[in-house]
Amino acid sequence: MQENNSTQLSGTVESVTFHNEDSGFTVLELNTGDDLVTVVGVMAEVCPGEELRLTGGWVNHASYGPQFKAEACERALPTSTAAIYRYLASGAVKGIGMATARRLVDAFGENTLKIMENEPKRMAEIRGISEAKAIKISEEFKKMFGVREVMLFLGEYGITPAEAMRVWKVWGAASVDRVRQNPYLLCNEGVAIGFDRADAIARAAGMAEDDEMRIRAGAVHVLRHNAGVGHTCLPEDKLVETTAQMLEVSVEAAAQSVCHLVDDSSVVREPLRRGSNIRDFIFIPSLHRAEHYAAGRLKMMVAYPPTQFRDIEADIARVEKETGIHYENLQREAIRKALSQGVLILTGGPGTGKTTTLNAIIRLLEQKGQRVLLAAPTGRAAKRMAEVTGQEAKTIHRLLEVEWDPNNRPVFGRNEHNMLECDALIVDELSMVDSALFSSLLQALPLGCRLILVGDSDQLPSVGAGDVLHELIASGMLPTVQLQEVFRQSLQSLIVSNAHKIVRGELPELRRRNGDFFFLEDHVREHIRDTIVQLYTTRLPKSYGYSPLSDIQVLCPGRKGELGVHELNLRLQEAVNPPQHGKTEITINGMTFRVGDKVMQIKNDYDIPWSRADGTNGTGVFNGDVGILKLIDRPTETIVIVYDDREAVYSFDTAGNLDLAYATTVHKSQGSEFEAVIMPMYPGPPQLYYRNLLYTAVTRAKSLLILVGMDHVVARMVENDRRTKRYSGLCCFLTGGDAE
Numbered sequence: 001m002q003e004n005n006s007t008q009l010s011g012t013v014e015s016v017t018f019h020n021e022d023s024g025f026t027v028l029e030l031n032t033g034d035d036l037v038t039v040v041g042v043m044a045e046v047c048p049g050e051e052l053r054l055t056g057g058w059v060n061h062a063s064y065g066p067q068f069k070a071e072a073c074e075r076a077l078p079t080s081t082a083a084i085y086r087y088l089a090s091g092a093v094k095g096i097g098m099a100t101a102r103r104l105v106d107a108f109g110e111n112t113l114k115i116m117e118n119e120p121k122r123m124a125e126i127r128g129i130s131e132a133k134a135i136k137i138s139e140e141f142k143k144m145f146g147v148r149e150v151m152l153f154l155g156e157y158g159i160t161p162a163e164a165m166r167v168w169k170v171w172g173a174a175s176v177d178r179v180r181q182n183p184y185l186l187c188n189e190g191v192a193i194g195f196d197r198a199d200a201i202a203r204a205a206g207m208a209e210d211d212e213m214r215i216r217a218g219a220v221h222v223l224r225h226n227a228g229v230g231h232t233c234l235p236e237d238k239l240v241e242t243t244a245q246m247l248e249v250s251v252e253a254a255a256q257s258v259c260h261l262v263d264d265s266s267v268v269r270e271p272l273r274r275g276s277n278i279r280d281f282i283f284i285p286s287l288h289r290a291e292h293y294a295a296g297r298l299k300m301m302v303a304y305p306p307t308q309f310r311d312i313e314a315d316i317a318r319v320e321k322e323t324g325i326h327y328e329n330l331q332r333e334a335i336r337k338a339l340s341q342g343v344l345i346l347t348g349g350p351g352t353g354k355t356t357t358l359n360a361i362i363r364l365l366e367q368k369g370q371r372v373l374l375a376a377p378t379g380r381a382a383k384r385m386a387e388v389t390g391q392e393a394k395t396i397h398r399l400l401e402v403e404w405d406p407n408n409r410p411v412f413g414r415n416e417h418n419m420l421e422c423d424a425l426i427v428d429e430l431s432m433v434d435s436a437l438f439s440s441l442l443q444a445l446p447l448g449c450r451l452i453l454v455g456d457s458d459q460l461p462s463v464g465a466g467d468v469l470h471e472l473i474a475s476g477m478l479p480t481v482q483l484q485e486v487f488r489q490s491l492q493s494l495i496v497s498n499a500h501k502i503v504r505g506e507l508p509e510l511r512r513r514n515g516d517f518f519f520l521e522d523h524v525r526e527h528i529r530d531t532i533v534q535l536y537t538t539r540l541p542k543s544y545g546y547s548p549l550s551d552i553q554v555l556c557p558g559r560k561g562e563l564g565v566h567e568l569n570l571r572l573q574e575a576v577n578p579p580q581h582g583k584t585e586i587t588i589n590g591m592t593f594r595v596g597d598k599v600m601q602i603k604n605d606y607d608i609p610w611s612r613a614d615g616t617n618g619t620g621v622f623n624g625d626v627g628i629l630k631l632i633d634r635p636t637e638t639i640v641i642v643y644d645d646r647e648a649v650y651s652f653d654t655a656g657n658l659d660l661a662y663a664t665t666v667h668k669s670q671g672s673e674f675e676a677v678i679m680p681m682y683p684g685p686p687q688l689y690y691r692n693l694l695y696t697a698v699t700r701a702k703s704l705l706i707l708v709g710m711d712h713v714v715a716r717m718v719e720n721d722r723r724t725k726r727y728s729g730l731c732c733f734l735t736g737g738d739a740e
Contacts, residue, residue, distance in 0.1 A: 006055060006056065006057055006071070007055075007056070007057060007058070008053065008054065008055050009030070009032065009037065009039075009053075009054045009056070009068055009070075010032065010051070010052065010053045010054070011030040011031050011032035011033065011037070011051070011052060012030070012031045012049065012050065012051050012052075012078075012083065013028055013029070013030060013031075013046055013047065013048050013049060013050045013051075013052060014028075014029040014030065014031045014036060014048060015028065015029045015048055016028045016029075016046055016047065016048065016090075017029065019046070024042040024043060024165045025040075025041070025042055026039075026040070026041065026042070026043040026046055027039070027040050028043075028046055030052060030054075030068070037067075037068055038064065038065075038066075038067045038068065039052075039054060039067070039068045039069075039070055040067050040068070040069055040070070041054075041056060041069055041070030041071065041073065042070075042160070042165070043070065043073045043075075046073075046075070047087055047090050047091075047092035048086050048087060048090040048092075049078040049083040049084065049085075049086040049087030049088075049090065049092075050075055050076070050077065050078060050087060051075065051076045051077075051078065051079075051083075052073060052074070052075050052076075053073075053074040053075075053076075054068065054070040054072070054073055054074075055070070055071055055072040055073075056068055056069045056070040056071040056072070057069055057071075072155060073151070074152070075148060077113050078113075079110065080110065081105055081109050081110055081112075084105055084110065084112050084113060085101055085102065085105045088100075088101035088104065088105070088112070089101040089102070093116075093137060093140050093141050094137075094140040095133060095136060095137045095140060096137060099128075100126070100128065100129070103126045103127065103128070104116075104123065104126060107125065107126055108122075113141075116137065116138055116141050117138065117141060117142060120134045120135050120137065120138030121134055121135070122134075123137060123138075142173070143172075143173060147164075147165070147168050149175075149176055150164050150167055150168050150175045150176055151164040151165075153176050153179070154167065154179070157197075157200065157201045157204065158197070158200075159186075159193065159197070163191075163193060166190065166191050166192075167179070167186065167191055167193075169190075170188070170190050170191055171185075179201070180205070182213050183198045183199075183201040183202040183205065183207070184198050184199075184202065184213050184214060184216070184217030185198075186198040186201070187217050187220065187221060189409075195217060195218065195221035198217065199214065199217075202214060209247065209248065209249060210249045210250070210253055212253075212256075212257055212260070214247065215243065215247060215249055215253055215254055215257035216257045216260065216261055216266070218243050218246060218247045218254075219239060219240075219243045219254065219257055219258050219261060219267075220261070220266065220267065220284075222234070222239060222242050222243050222246065223239065223267065223282065223283075223284050224284065226727075227284060227287060227465040228465075230461060230462070230463075230464075230465055230466070230467070230726045231465060231726055231727040231728070232283065232284075232287040232288075232290075232291055232435050232465045232466050232726075232727065232728045232729060232730075233270070233281040233282060233283040233284075233287065233288070233727050233728065233729055234281065234282055234727055235279055235280070235281055235282075235727070236258065236269065236279075236280040236281065236282050237279075237280075239258060239282050240254045240255045240258055241254075243257075243258070258282065262282070265285065266285075267282050267283060267284065267285065268282070268283040268284075268285050268288040269281070269282055269283075270283060270288065270729060272729055272732040273732060273736045281727065281729060283729065286436065287435060287436065287465055287466075288729070289439070290435045290436045290438070290439035290440075290466075291435050291439070291466070291728065291729045291730045291733055292729075292733055293439050293442065293443070294435065294438055294439045294442055294468075294730060294733075295730060295733030295734045296733075297442045297443075297445075298343060298442070298472075298477070298478060298734065299477070299734065301342035301343050301451065302341070302342055302343055302477065302478060302479070304342065305340070305341050305342035306342055306423075306448045306449070306450055307448075308339075308340045309339050309340070309368055312335075312336050312339050312340060313336075315339075315364050315367075316332055316335055316336070316360070316364075319360050319363055319364060323360075323363075325356060325360075327353075327356070327357070327360065328353070328485055330481055330482075330483050330484065330485065331353055331356065331357045331360070331483065333481050334346050334357050334361070334481040334483070335357060335360050335361055335364065337479045337481060338361045338365075338450065338452050339361070339364060339365070339368075341450075341479045342450060342451065343450075343451045343452075343453070343478050343479060344450075344451070344452045344453065344478075344479050344480075344481065345430075345453045345454075345455075345469070345472055345473060345478055345479065345480040345481070346358070346452060346453070346454045346455075346480075346481055346483070347454070347455055347456060347457050347469070347473065347480065347481070347482045347483070348456065348482055348483030348484065349456060349458060349483075349486075349496075349499060349500055349503060349699070350456075350495070350496045350499050350500075350699050351486045351487055351493065351496035351500075352483035352484060352485060352486055352487070353483055353485070353487055354454060354483060355388045355389070357483065358388075358389065358426065358428075358452075358454060359388075359389055359390075361426070361452060362374075362389060362391060362426070365423070365424050365450075370423040370424050370450075371421065371422045371423045371424070372391070372422065372423070372424045372425075372426065373394075373399065373420060373422040373424070373425050373426070374386070374389060374391050374392065374393035374394070374425075374426050374428070375393060375394050375395065375396045375399045375425065375426070375427050375428070375441075376393055376394075376395065376396070376427065376428045376429050376671065377395065377396055377429055377432040377433050377437070377462075377671055378395060378429070378432065378622070378624060378625075378670075378671040378672075379395055379622070379625060379643065379644060380624075380625075380626070380644075380671055380672045380673075381395075381428060381429045381432070381671035381672070382394055382395050382428075383644060384671075384672075384673055385428045385429075393428075396427070396433070396437060396441055397410065397437075397620070397622075399414070399420070400412040400413065400414045400415075400420075400440060400441065400444055401413030401414050402620070404606035404607070404619075404620070410440070410606075412440050412443075412444065414444040415440070415443050415444055416443045416444070418444075419444055419445065419446040420444050420445060420446060420449070421446075422446070422449060423448075423449060423450065424449065424450040424451075424452065425441075425445060425449060425450070425451055425452070426452040426454065427441070427451070427452070427453050427454065428454045428455070429454070429455055429670070429671045430453045430454060430455035430468060430469040431455045431456060431457065431459045431460070431461060431462065431468075431469045431470075431670075432455075432459075432462050432463070432670050432671050433462055433466075433468050433469075434462040434463070434464025434465055434466045434468065435464070435465055435466030435468060435728065435730060436464065436465070436466070437464065438466070438468045453469070453472070455469045456699070457469055457470055457473055457482075458503050458692060458695055459670065459692065459695070459696050459699070460666070460667060460670055460692055460693065460696045461726060463623065463667070463670075465728075466726070466728055466730065467726040467728050467730075468730065471728050471730040471731040471734075472730070472731075472734075474731050475730075475731045475734040475735045476735065477734045477735050478734075486500060493515070493516055493517075494508075494509060494512060494515040494516055494517030494705075495516050495517050495698060495699075495701050495704075495705050497509070498517050498698060499695060499698045499699050502691060502694055502695045502698060502718055503691075503695055505691070505718060505719070505721060506718070507714070507715055507718055508698075508714065508718070510707070510711055510714065516701075516703055516704050516705065517698075517705045518704075518705070518706045518707070519681075519706075519707045519708075519711065519714070520706060520707070520708045520709075521709070521710070521711060522708060522709060522710075523709075523710055525562050525563060525682060526562070528563060528680055528681075528682055528708050528709050529562055529563060529567075529568065529571060529680075531708050532554060532563075532568065532678055532680060532708055533568075533571050533572060533575050535552075535678050535706060535708070536548055536552055536554060536572055536575070536576070536662070536678060537572070537575045537576055540552055540676055540678075540704070544675075544676070544703075544704065546675055546676050546704075548572075548576050548598075548662070549576075549598050549628060551674065551675040551676055552674065552675070552676045552677075552678065553663075553664070553669065553672075553674040553676070553677055553678070553700070554568055554572065554662060554663035554664070554677075554678045554679070554680075555663070555664065555665070555666050555669055555677055555678070555679045555697045555700065556568065556663055556664070556665055556666070556679070556680060557665070557666060557684055557688040557689055557693060558665065558684060558685070558688045559665060561682075561684070563680040563682045563709075565659075565663045565664055565665055568662070568663035568680075569659070569660035569661075569662050569663050570660075572660075572662035572663060573592075573594075573597060573660055573662060576598075576662065577594050577596045577597055579594065583595055583596070584631075584632040584634070585632065586632050586634075586639070586652070586655075588652070588655050588656055588658065589656055591659070591660065593629055593632070593639075593655075593658065593660070594629065594632075595629055595630065595631065595632055596628065596629060597628070597629045597660060598626065598627075598628060598629075598660065598661045598662050599626070599627060599628070599629050599641060599658050599659065599660060599661050600624065600625065600626045600627075600658070600659050600660070600661035600664060600668065601621045601622060601623060601624070601625045601627075601657055601658060602623060602624075602657050602658070602659045602668075603623055603657040604620075604621075604622050604623050605620070605621050605622075605654060605657055606619060606620045607619055607620070607654070608620065608621045608648050608649070608650055608654060609648070609649055610643070610646045610647060610648040610649070611646065611647055612645055612646045612647075613645070618646075621643065621648050623668075624668050624670070624671075624672075625643050626643070626661045626664075626672075627641040627642050627643035627644070627648070628641065628642050629641050630642050630647070637651055637652045638650060638651055638652070639651075639652070639655050639658075641658075666693050666696050666697045666700075667693075669696070669697070669700050670696065672700060673700060673701075673702050674700055674701060674702060675701075675702050675703045675704065676701065676702075676703060676704040676705070676706070677697065677698075677700050677701035677704070677705050677706070678706045678708065679697050679705075679706070679707050679708070680707075680708055680709050681707050681708060681709030681710055681711075681713040681714055682709045682710065682713060683710070683713055683716075686720060686722070687722075689713065689716055689717045689720060690717060690720040690721070690722040690723075691717060691718055691719075691720055691721050691722070691723075692722075692723060693717065694714070694717040694718065
């Protein structure tokens with residue numbers, strides 16, 4: 001679809017052919033006086049007979065021809081007797097059909113709508129309308145125009161019709177009054193307009209910079225922003241200082257507003273101990289509840305473990321004989337604790353035998369008649385878990401039978417009222433699990449259920465708020481086994497041995513020319529880029545038989561620059577999947593996608609439908625999911641993407657959260673494993689070039705890792721032990737220990 005420049009169009013609504021009540025998206029026929037025009041766009045409760053003045057542009061639909069795509073809509077009620085009749089007879093107002101519409105218009109003519117709004121009892125003069133019904137009709141009429149009033153009012157401030165619909169759903173007829181009194185209500189969950197835009201509305205309305213409503217909203221915005229980068233709480237003094245600086249108000253005013261937020265429970269203050277010092281921290285209530293619950297539930301599970309099994313040592317010896325595997329001391333300790341404790345944390349780097357230990361635990365639990373469930377945070381991590389254990393593994397969301405409320409918040413079918421049916425739950429890649437999801441998982445555990453948590457504490461923390469694995473280990477309150485011995489067969493892998501060197505702060509071996517870890521030195525940015533493209537498209541496929549789409553992944557520290565994700569994706573797409581006659585492509589948000597492209601979902605979308613070959617269906621595609629673009633269907637305006645074992649169907653509108661995935665950031669690769677990983681080593685910002693990020697990238701490679709660039713960049717990353725620092729209360733709630 002190609003759009004022309006913005007223009008205006010006026011006319012009378014002839015008919016409404018489609019309307020989505022949730023989104024407000026509408027398709028209608030507009031009589032301009034000269035022609036009948038198809039109009040599409042977000043317009044709430046538009047009815048035949050209304051007069052519209054639209055701003056937008058012409059588009060050419062592949063199947064339906066020319067259409068006018070409305071970006072803004074000004075509306076007026078019908079004024080002529082004939083138009084009023086058409087409007088009411090269309091069913092626009094609940095309680096009025098064709099016959100009642102005729103009687104009303106015959107009685108009141110051009111004043112019909114004014115009487116409905118201002119003198120409703122006069123409608124009782126009409127046969128078949130009681131006084132009670134007249135009042136109800138008037139209320140429905142006013143309710144309809146409340147949505148329109150909200151759209152018109154907010155539209156003056158750049159709020160889109162779709163956003164105005166969200167406002168209406170929260171406050172209904174009171175929306176305009178509520179926003180006029182306090183524009184910062186638009187920042188609330190369920191509306192989520194954003195502080196900066198709400199602040200612009202407040203400034204336009206003349207609100208003072210030091211108004212307490214502004215300062216309160218600013219403080220909550222700071223908390224939410226920091227939750228978005230991983231913090232479940234902030235020290236109160238830091239929150240106050242940051243808020244004061246951002247809003248350019250006094251520290252005293254910011255401190256007072258934070259106290260008032262605490263007083264009315266908009267936020268939670270909790271004193272947390274750091275060493276010998278106690279410091280007040282401020283939480284968003286939902287994250288405070290999540291971490292408090294998780295700590296309390298874990299302490300209960302440790303204090304009241306399930307019934308212990310007898311003869312565990314004999315069982316371990318039997319499994320060793322059955323499998324021909326001899327477990328080293330820490331592996332045996334992990335197996336013992338898994339069978340004797342309520343909770344076990346099993347951690348360790350690559351090659352230390354986590355999978356071997358895990359398989360022994362599963363085998364023994366099942367031999368003892370225990371129902372064991374396996375879960376991981378992402379689809380790729382769950383698939384890998386299933387492959388190495390031979391057992392079914394689900395994503396945590398799927399395990400908990402997630403559904404989504406109107407505000408796209410998860411609602412889990414499995415919870416404290418409908419618990420999981422299992423005797424033991426094993427969760428892999430725990431470093432990726434945030435505090436809110438971890439709390440929801442614990443709520444669904446039946447009493448007496450064993451919990452085995454598996455992860456690598458040296459990996460990057462979760463995308464969401466919290467640092468669960470690190471906090472649990474730091475507490476010292478939970479049975480923990482950290483596997484340390486790298487097995488001989490694993491030591492033959494340079495990927496494994498170099499990963500452990502990186503964690504210890506040692507330089508990896510870069511000069512070996514045989515094995516599975518290679519460093520190709522180059523100091524010219526363009527040469528590095530070209531080498532990566534050659535490796536991806538020809539050299540690795542030719543030498544190893546790898547598929548660029550399914551086996552090779554380019555990982556970058558960041559998105560920007562010639563060696564960032566964006567630029568490398570364009571280069572790799574051009575080399576792997578260039579444009580050609582007969583290959584369909586589409587441009588979305590300035591990015592061109594073609595059939596055959598490797599793509600990634602970059603933001604959770606809980607409404608996208610998918611289906612599997614076995615006939616199962618569901619909704620939801622999640623941040624980091626990678627698939628292949630299979631079909632672009634212009635007539636139906638849909639895109640089909642294959643994600644592992646399922647096909648997801650996007651509309652053109654919902655495809656805005658797709659990105660090319662030939663290259664991706666290290667953060668987005670968490671939980672995944674690739675046959676071959678290629679990574680550029682070129683100078684960049686220190687906040688993106690640190691030890692844990694390099695370690696995470698190296699451990700994503702299963703069979704081959706190639707670093708291309710400068711050795712001093714590798715050294716710089718190893719030396720920069722900038723472990724991502726996150727504020728969290730989980731460790732303190734468990735022990736009263738460190739808050740950070």
